[in-house]
Amino acid sequence: MRQFWGRTVGRTVVEKILSEHSGREVCAGEFTVAAVDLILAQDGTAPLAIDVFNQLGVGKLAIPGKSAFFIDHASPPPRRELANDHAKIRKFVSEHSAVIFDIGDGVCHQVMTEKCTSPGDILIGADSHTVTGGAVGAFAVGMGSTDVAVGLAYGKNWFRVPETFKILLKGMFSKAVFPKDLILHLIGLIKADGANYKCLEFTGESLRHMSIPDRMTVANMSVEAGAKCGIFPSDERTKMFLTELGREDKFRRIEADKDAEYEETIEIDLSTLRPMVSLPHRVDRVLPVDAPELKEIEINQIFIGSCTNGRIEDLRIASSIIKGKRKHENVRLIVIPASRLTFKQAMDEGILEIFNEFGASINNPGCGPCCGVHQGIPSDGENVLSTSNRNFKGRMGNPEAFVYLSSPATAAASAITGRITDPREGM
Amino acid sequence: MKPTGRVWKFGDSISTDLICPGRYYHLRSNLNELAKHVLEDARSEFAGCVKKGDFIVAGANFGLGSSREHAAIIIKMAGISVVLAKSCARIFYRNAYNIGLPVILCDTVKINDRDELRIEMESGEIKNCTTGETLHFSPIPQIMADILKEGGLVSYLKKYGDIKI
Numbered sequence: 001m002r003q004f005w006g007r008t009v010g011r012t013v014v015e016k017i018l019s020e021h022s023g024r025e026v027c028a029g030e031f032t033v034a035a036v037d038l039i040l041a042q043d044g045t046a047p048l049a050i051d052v053f054n055q056l057g058v059g060k061l062a063i064p065g066k067s068a069f070f071i072d073h074a075s076p077p078p079r080r081e082l083a084n085d086h087a088k089i090r091k092f093v094s095e096h097s098a099v100i101f102d103i104g105d106g107v108c109h110q111v112m113t114e115k116c117t118s119p120g121d122i123l124i125g126a127d128s129h130t131v132t133g134g135a136v137g138a139f140a141v142g143m144g145s146t147d148v149a150v151g152l153a154y155g156k157n158w159f160r161v162p163e164t165f166k167i168l169l170k171g172m173f174s175k176a177v178f179p180k181d182l183i184l185h186l187i188g189l190i191k192a193d194g195a196n197y198k199c200l201e202f203t204g205e206s207l208r209h210m211s212i213p214d215r216m217t218v219a220n221m222s223v224e225a226g227a228k229c230g231i232f233p234s235d236e237r238t239k240m241f242l243t244e245l246g247r248e249d250k251f252r253r254i255e256a257d258k259d260a261e262y263e264e265t266i267e268i269d270l271s272t273l274r275p276m277v278s279l280p281h282r283v284d285r286v287l288p289v290d291a292p293e294l295k296e297i298e299i300n301q302i303f304i305g306s307c308t309n310g311r312i313e314d315l316r317i318a319s320s321i322i323k324g325k326r327k328h329e330n331v332r333l334i335v336i337p338a339s340r341l342t343f344k345q346a347m348d349e350g351i352l353e354i355f356n357e358f359g360a361s362i363n364n365p366g367c368g369p370c371c372g373v374h375q376g377i378p379s380d381g382e383n384v385l386s387t388s389n390r391n392f393k394g395r396m397g398n399p400e401a402f403v404y405l406s407s408p409a410t411a412a413a414s415a416i417t418g419r420i421t422d423p424r425e426g427m
Numbered sequence: 428m429k430p431t432g433r434v435w436k437f438g439d440s441i442s443t444d445l446i447c448p449g450r451y452y453h454l455r456s457n458l459n460e461l462a463k464h465v466l467e468d469a470r471s472e473f474a475g476c477v478k479k480g481d482f483i484v485a486g487a488n489f490g491l492g493s494s495r496e497h498a499a500i501i502i503k504m505a506g507i508s509v510v511l512a513k514s515c516a517r518i519f520y521r522n523a524y525n526i527g528l529p530v531i532l533c534d535t536v537k538i539n540d541r542d543e544l545r546i547e548m549e550s551g552e553i554k555n556c557t558t559g560e561t562l563h564f565s566p567i568p569q570i571m572a573d574i575l576k577e578g579g580l581v582s583y584l585k586k587y588g589d590i591k592i
Contacts, residue, residue, distance in 0.1 A: 048455070056584060081453040125494075126496075142518055143518060144495075144522035146496060146522065147522075147580070158592055193488040371452070373452045373453075390492060394444045395442075398450070
């Protein structure tokens with residue numbers, strides 16, 4: 001609680017976490033220097049962060065055991081230049097006793113949330129989808145290589161405490177509607193810059209029904225509305241998630257004060273949502289899957305994976321839809337479990353076998369074709385349906401291709417028909 | 428600081444994929460080569476014709492998307508002195524200041540491609556020498572002004588040894 005002019009003002013989740021790490025009470029709009037608990041960089045941003053770290057001349061990492069480097073974006077490397085970048089990262093990690101997750105370990109955001117990120121943490125990452133960590137009640141924020149290098153060197157950085165939008169969720173998802181559809185709906189509503197510099201705090205009665213993997217999909221794409229972070233309070237579901245992963249000692253409850261101040265409140269009734277599709281080349285061009293504009297869109301390649309939707313829950317849903325069905329002959333299906341753990345679960349549960357029988361190409365855990373480096377760059381004029389988070393022109397490595405975004409259920413249903421298909425038809 | 432130069436006008440939603448395309452991912456450790464492709468998918472002639480001191484003037488949400496700082500770096504390497512935009516995505520905004528590239532947020536509608544501008548950073552004035560109009564912009568946060576003054580965050584930290592808030 002803070003006192004202003006004799007009045008008590010409650011705090012949002014992000015205000016609480018930034019206050020704890022600043023050694024003083026801070027509120028929205030203030031600038032502060034805060035200690036960071038965790039740092040991540042990936043193979044596309046770490047080489048530059050290493051160069052900047054060396055320029056700073058500090059010599060050693062501030063929190064080596066909490067500084068994690070991931071080789072996930074071009075993994076394994078498709079080119080000599082990238083192999084050399086990877087070698088540079090491995091050498092740095094070895095010399096500075098940092099932590100590395102190498103080829104096959106998985107996408108940084110999935111692995112961080114499984115193994116490292118805990119409620120109340122500040123995580124800074126040289127990757128915009130670092131916001132995924134907000135799913136467990138952490139203040140997780142994407143930054144550039146220089147800012148991350150400063151974190152590596154000093155164990156802290158400066159922050160502007162963001163104003164918060166309260167996203168109040170009520171009701172339950174209808175059949176074949178998923179958290180991906182919720183976040184696509186929200187981005188369509190407030191647009192790609194609707195939450196620029198803001199925190200999106202998700203709350204409400206629906207949280208009881210949303211697992212941490214569900215929340216990760218939502219937090220992950222909060223950056224596509226411009227948000228600095230997308231954060232959930234930590235609750236019983238968070239405790240369950242951490243317990244399953246053997247990290248129950250990291251649980252602590254964090255939620256906003258009842259009288260916290262929000263810049264805006266947006267209420268969404270999950271029961272009214274439909275499966276949604278984002279159209280090229282803007283994430284905020286969102287339509288319901290049954291919109292007439294989408295009726296005749298033929299799809300050449302489908303990607304089920306990424307830090308948005310490559311979890312075991314996603315693979316279970318997708319495999320349940322395709323099981324016993326035939327893949328459309330004109331579609332290529334690429335499936336990538338988000339982490340080594342997901343890969344193992346999918347193997348043990350027979351899910352990989354279902355995808356294999358169906359005719360999918362199953363690749364190693366990592367980012368896959370999402371960022372246009374390898375493992376499925378579309379050809380000129382092709383349409384891609386992807387469960388990832390971005391469809392900007394050129395995103396998947398070809399500016400002449402067209403990327404649509406959807407939930408794993410919509411992607412799976414579309415793999416059977418070869419066109420964008422309403423998953424409610426087959427479930 | 429009074430940068431003078433010509434305008435390269437861009438629309439809304441110029442993503443980091445348009446500024447620094449993913450298909451050149453392997454060139455990120457070779458910035459000179461990467462810089463040859465800056466904004467290639469938005470305006471193919473940009474990299475070859477841009478002159479030192481020129482301005483990028485864009486619409487809303489400039490630099491949305493990835494955290495790749497390379498996007499800001501190759502814009503600076505191309506010779507751009509200031510980016511003006513109606514609004515700017517937050518990671519790009521911060522990255523730009525960190526490497527000493529100012530981003531000014533202002534109403535860019537009245538600025539046209541190839542206009543000649545003169546910008547007074549301290550007083551917050553943009554003089555459009557082509558149209559004769561003067562635009563104003565709000566001062567940037569103190570921490571960012573201090574970082575910019577030193578030419579970027581690395582030089583700032585080398586001078587002060589710590590972050591001063």
